[in-house]
Amino acid sequence: MNLETLPLQLRNAIVDLFPPALQWFVHHLLTITVILTVFGLFFAFTTIAERKLLARLQNRLGPNRAGLPWFPKLKLWGITQPFADAIKAITKEDIVPAAADKVLHFLAPVLIVAFSLLGFAVLPFGRNLIPVELDAALLYFFAAGAATELAIFMAGWGSRNKYSLLAAMRALAQLISYELPLILSVVPVVMVCGTLSTKAIAAAQGGWTFGLLPHWHVFTPWGFAAFIIFLIATLAESNRSPFDLPEAESELIAGHLTEYSGFKYALFFMAEYFGLTALSGLGVTLFLGGWQAPCEFLQFIPSYLWFMIKLVGMIVFFIWVRGTLLRLRIDQLTRLSWKFLVPLALLNLGNGAFWALTPDWTGPLVLARWAISAAIVVVPFVLLGRRLTAGQAPRSYRYA
Amino acid sequence: MLGSGILKGLAVTAKNFVGSYHNPARMVTQEYPDVQPQLPANYRNFPFLVTENATDPMGTMRCVACQICEKECPPQCIYIEKSKDKKPDANGKLQLYPAVFDIDTAVCMSCQLCVEVCPFDAIKMDHVFAIAATNRFSGLLLNREELAKPNTYFHEIRPDEAAEVDGRLAAERAAAEEKAKAAAAAKATAATATKPATGGAAAP
Amino acid sequence: MRAVHDEFHGDLLEVSMGPQHPSTHGVFRMVVTLDGEQIVKLKPVFGYLHRNHEKIAESTSYLSSMPYTDRLDYLCSMSNNWAYALAVEKLGGLTVPDRAQYLRVIMAELTRLVNHSCLVGFLFNDLGTSFTPLLYAFREREKILDLFESLSGSRMMCNYQRFGGCRVDPPPAWLAAASALVDNFPRFLDEYETMLTGNEIMLARTQGIGPMGAAQAINAGITGPCLRATGVDYDLRKVDAYGFYPRFNFRVPLGAHGDTYDRYMMRILEMRESVKILQQAFRELPAGPIMDPKAKLRGFRPKVGEAYGRLEGPKGELGFYLISDGSTNPWRYRVRPPSLINLTLLEELCLGRTIADAVVILGSIDIVLGEVDR
Numbered sequence A: 001m002n003l004e005t006l007p008l009q010l011r012n013a014i015v016d017l018f019p020p021a022l023q024w025f026v027h028h029l030l031t032i033t034v035i036l037t038v039f040g041l042f043f044a045f046t047t048i049a050e051r052k053l054l055a056r057l058q059n060r061l062g063p064n065r066a067g068l069p070w071f072p073k074l075k076l077w078g079i080t081q082p083f084a085d086a087i088k089a090i091t092k093e094d095i096v097p098a099a100a101d102k103v104l105h106f107l108a109p110v111l112i113v114a115f116s117l118l119g120f121a122v123l124p125f126g127r128n129l130i131p132v133e134l135d136a137a138l139l140y141f142f143a144a145g146a147a148t149e150l151a152i153f154m155a156g157w158g159s160r161n162k163y164s165l166l167a168a169m170r171a172l173a174q175l176i177s178y179e180l181p182l183i184l185s186v187v188p189v190v191m192v193c194g195t196l197s198t199k200a201i202a203a204a205q206g207g208w209t210f211g212l213l214p215h216w217h218v219f220t221p222w223g224f225a226a227f228i229i230f231l232i233a234t235l236a237e238s239n240r241s242p243f244d245l246p247e248a249e250s251e252l253i254a255g256h257l258t259e260y261s262g263f264k265y266a267l268f269f270m271a272e273y274f275g276l277t278a279l280s281g282l283g284v285t286l287f288l289g290g291w292q293a294p295c296e297f298l299q300f301i302p303s304y305l306w307f308m309i310k311l312v313g314m315i316v317f318f319i320w321v322r323g324t325l326l327r328l329r330i331d332q333l334t335r336l337s338w339k340f341l342v343p344l345a346l347l348n349l350g351n352g353a354f355w356a357l358t359p360d361w362t363g364p365l366v367l368a369r370w371a372i373s374a375a376i377v378v379v380p381f382v383l384l385g386r387r388l389t390a391g392q393a394p395r396s397y398r399y400a
Numbered sequence B: 001m002l003g004s005g006i007l008k009g010l011a012v013t014a015k016n017f018v019g020s021y022h023n024p025a026r027m028v029t030q031e032y033p034d035v036q037p038q039l040p041a042n043y044r045n046f047p048f049l050v051t052e053n054a055t056d057p058m059g060t061m062r063c064v065a066c067q068i069c070e071k072e073c074p075p076q077c078i079y080i081e082k083s084k085d086k087k088p089d090a091n092g093k094l095q096l097y098p099a100v101f102d103i104d105t106a107v108c109m110s111c112q113l114c115v116e117v118c119p120f121d122a123i124k125m126d127h128v129f130a131i132a133a134t135n136r137f138s139g140l141l142l143n144r145e146e147l148a149k150p151n152t153y154f155h156e157i158r159p160d161e162a163a164e165v166d167g168r169l170a171a172e173r174a175a176a177e178e179k180a181k182a183a184a185a186a187k188a189t190a191a192t193a194t195k196p197a198t199g200g201a202a203a204p
Numbered sequence C: 001m002r003a004v005h006d007e008f009h010g011d012l013l014e015v016s017m018g019p020q021h022p023s024t025h026g027v028f029r030m031v032v033t034l035d036g037e038q039i040v041k042l043k044p045v046f047g048y049l050h051r052n053h054e055k056i057a058e059s060t061s062y063l064s065s066m067p068y069t070d071r072l073d074y075l076c077s078m079s080n081n082w083a084y085a086l087a088v089e090k091l092g093g094l095t096v097p098d099r100a101q102y103l104r105v106i107m108a109e110l111t112r113l114v115n116h117s118c119l120v121g122f123l124f125n126d127l128g129t130s131f132t133p134l135l136y137a138f139r140e141r142e143k144i145l146d147l148f149e150s151l152s153g154s155r156m157m158c159n160y161q162r163f164g165g166c167r168v169d170p171p172p173a174w175l176a177a178a179s180a181l182v183d184n185f186p187r188f189l190d191e192y193e194t195m196l197t198g199n200e201i202m203l204a205r206t207q208g209i210g211p212m213g214a215a216q217a218i219n220a221g222i223t224g225p226c227l228r229a230t231g232v233d234y235d236l237r238k239v240d241a242y243g244f245y246p247r248f249n250f251r252v253p254l255g256a257h258g259d260t261y262d263r264y265m266m267r268i269l270e271m272r273e274s275v276k277i278l279q280q281a282f283r284e285l286p287a288g289p290i291m292d293p294k295a296k297l298r299g300f301r302p303k304v305g306e307a308y309g310r311l312e313g314p315k316g317e318l319g320f321y322l323i324s325d326g327s328t329n330p331w332r333y334r335v336r337p338p339s340l341i342n343l344t345l346l347e348e349l350c351l352g353r354t355i356a357d358a359v360v361i362l363g364s365i366d367i368v369l370g371e372v373d374r
Helices: A007-014 A020-057 A083-093 A101-121 A137-158 A162-193 A196-204 A221-237 A262-287 A294-300 A302-325 A328-359 A364-388 B004-022 B068-072 B113-117 B153-158 B161-194 C053-059 C062-069 C077-092 C098-126 C133-151 C174-197 C200-206 C212-218 C260-284 C338-350 C355-365 C369-373
Strands: B046-052 B078-080 B098-104 B122-123 B148-150 C013-017 C029-035 C036-046 C303-312 C316-324 C330-336
Touching: A007 A020, A020 A083, A020 A262, A083 A262, A101 A262, A101 C062, A101 C133, A101 C303, A137 A162, A137 A196, A137 A262, A162 A196, A162 A221, A162 C013, A196 A262, A196 B078, A196 C133, A221 A262, A221 A302, A221 A364, A262 A302, A294 B046, A328 A364, A328 B161, A328 C077, A328 C200, B004 B046, B004 C174, B004 C200, B046 B153, B046 C303, B068 B078, B068 B113, B068 C029, B068 C133, B078 B148, B113 B122, B113 C062, B148 B153, B148 C316, B153 B161, C029 C355, C036 C338, C036 C355, C053 C062, C053 C330, C062 C330, C077 C098, C077 C303, C098 C174, C098 C260, C098 C355, C174 C355, C200 C260, C200 C355, C260 C316, C260 C355, C316 C338, C338 C369
Parallel strands: B046 B148
Antiparallel strands: B046 B122, B078 B098, C013 C029, C029 C036, C303 C316, C316 C330
16 A cells, blocks of 8 residues: 555545536546545634633643533643534524624625635645646636635725725735736746646656755755745735734724624634735745655655645744734735835846746856855845835934 | 744743743642642631530620621621520620521621621631521521630630730620629628628629 | 715715624724715724722722622723722822832732733734734733733732732742742734734735824823823823832833724833833732731721822823712712823814724724723
């Protein structure tokens, strides 16, 4: 039995049980079920992991009480907490404001979950594990992802709440500002790999120097810069700290979620994590080598496990960032995008082009290639960063 | 350079993350119902009435219903009714006692002023902090039976203060006995000096 | 800033932030009129926590008001107690023994640490952190509150000062624990500053936000760190030299811009100075009585007259004004609450700014609604 191909063999075995006319249907139904189950559970355990990690970052214990209802002695470090939360969310009263637009208020959580799940269709989870093989997978992914902001706007508008409305305004401003650097950061990858297919991009990052150093895009100057821009834009796209302006707790109570309770609130919460997971998965695919093992001798671990490990690493990093940083103001948020990330991403586009044109430089020219590529991103980073933070520095004080 | 402050912040939170596993100075949380808090002796929450004897709490209450605490209580949560009759206290002296002594713990703010103004060491602050009731009138209005707690309990929660109070009371009692004895002796000498005695009515 | 509303411009939006809002620090309400995200009008509404403090104090004895002063600014009960005790001692002509004076300085400076660490924590919460700096600050505050609890019996409602001295004499073990805590406190401050003071987002969010001019601040009667952030050298510990403060070596930090960042840094620097005062106090604490023998607990009847006792509270000048008619109750009792008076400039600081800034400016002014509403 081969662990690497086990999921495919299982799928084929089940599909073969059905008559040929139904097989395509069962095939896709099975894929959808598996994705929903795996990433549903992943979502559940991300919430508890986030709460526990944040708690430890803040020197707290975090939720550690929920166990199993039949074994009250068993504490299980509280890992059943998400299921308790789910039951609570389902049994809570669903309150719809009298003045709300009932249709939009209902549709928003449904749509946001649907849209945020669409992205999973084109992620290569393993060597041969990809739900839908699209040639224009990246285009599809971003088109589906952008629609989630529409749902946030629907929630904000439909709630007929002033905080929600402000949140909707912010969400739109954020969408327009950050969709651009997000997509621009991906373009160099497309340029270098010459394809929009996520499967081909993951495959292109195979191979190791000396069997130890992986050929991932993040380990190139243009790839590293693109990865950082991608990370920042991902944080902004998935409304996470420090870009959680639409639901800025200290300013707008809960933003577009103010008028949601019970399961609808849980759906928003779920969609946020699905969106984050999908974007992280894309980041893993584009920059962190996808399902590729980091070293040659580690290939015995199945490729889908490597994908999951990298995904968890990304999520943990996002949680860490959330536990540390404070929120930007809306004008600073847009300024960061238009005056810093977009120019940097555009320059990085040229950088990617340079890299794509010089694959045959050898000998000392390799060093020159790296130096030029690094200079193209580092110099503008320093200069633009100086412009961005002009006049802002820690001060020294006098004493009476 | 842009980002260095953010990286420093990330380093500090990472340090705290690791520290929370091994450094008790960073992880100060106690798991409350499993781990009961170690209350300092001075901790104060809601008063109780000290009785000398656990078996007869109502008969050996130190309170003499002087109503000073009732007057001084800032939120006026104490209600006292004096008794009609008198009972002998620990010194054998006849004293009034509280027929009714109610404290409304829904109003009490645990300020300790009643304890400070009490001249008889009859009311002291308790260590009970988990008071919950389903009825805010009958459940939180404590009467004298519920308020009475023996001196041994006082010793348990505040050993130093209780020992000090006991010593002081014992000294007072000894002084009172001394005085009574001296008075009796004086009376006896007076009686022997001026016979026949007519001073029976002047007995203390 | 535009306050015009015609058919070519969008509607102005009136948002009532509070009394239930995560960052109004209690039951405070700001009625803000917004043009987009910009504030064109801000009306502070308060009084939701009014408890009739002054009138109650006029109908009870001098002593009975002491526990109520704990509940004014419920983060700094020790300072409140001291301010009230100062006024009553002036009225009754009581003197405070040396040891009690030192203890009062210790308690007041520990309170300053408690208040300022809370403030910077809450300020960062208003700035949008996910509670991390707040919980670090609370972790340190917790240790000081434990000290307060083991000494006075209560963590926040200390009720510790009495007219003519203090209530409980701390045992040597307490002093050792407090001294160790104070010695460790700068380490926490260093870590805190590493984490946040140089943070680019923090600088962008606070520098130049809500600047207050020196003249503006003086005209509005602003006191405390908010006033010193504008560069005005006015610290009652130096000006009035009450208690034993003249015996202590400490410096008063002064800002230059009067913006939110300066107000934040004033708190951090004052905490560092407080640590110095505390270390000196633990070194020099004399032995002796802690109560004026003339002082009596009950039946305190000061002579006819009036007195104003004030001190440099963590939030500003906290004053108690008492008029005695010779009875056991004050005839008039008045509190000068720094929180309320510092709040008067809120609208001027917030106009033309966004909601996000208004929340931060409010946080940097440092109000406690128990004191604002009384």
